[in-house]
Amino acid sequence: MVAKKKKKTVDKWKRKKWFKIVAPKLFNELVIGETPAEKEAQAMNRVVEASLADLTGQRKFRHITVRLRITNITNDKAITRTIGCKVDNSYLKRMVRRRRTKVENVTVVETADKNKVKVSAVTICGTRVEKAKEKAVRKAMGEVISAEAKKAKFDIFMQQLMFGNISTKIFNSIKNIAPIQRVEIVKANLLEEAKR
Secondary structure (H helix, E strand, O other): OOOOOOOOOOOHHHHOEEEEEEOOHHHOOOEEEEEEEOOHHHHOOOEEEEEHHHHHOOHHHOOEEEEEEEEEEEOOEEEEEEEEEEEOHHHHHHHOOOOOOEEEEEEEEEOOOOOEEEEEEEEEEOOOOOHHHHHHHHHHHHHHHHHHHHHOOHHHHHHHHHOOHHHHHHHHHHOOOOOEEEEEEEEEEEEEOOOO
């Protein structure tokens, strides 16, 4: 009886390299984790998520998640770019109460450097408001978001969305239309990058 030759099994994990995931300059190029890949090309364009609280060291941002894409590999570092952000659903549910109007707005905008971004925002009114006021609030929300996008490059625009600058500007533009409790940027995603 001929003995069967044993097939050599190669542990794929041993062949993989680990790359440190580096956050963008906005977050002081903080190392937020590691990702494995056999080749550098396999790590490119991977999308990772991190809490804005972890990226900034500020607990008040723990309800916001930032989406990052690996855009460059340098030695053992995977350099990322911000491509989006979102607010936790549980946080949103706590915001909305009975007998209050919730006004939602979804706007696709183009930044000063020609990146297209889809932005979802929500306004919670202090009371129930009539349809005409609701419509006026929604329109103003979209106008502010579009105007701010046109003035800023993509990275700055995302920063303003995440840190509440644009929410504040929306609040100030609509506070005389109806009683406003809160304005929140719910989600923002890069739809189309500018051609380089």
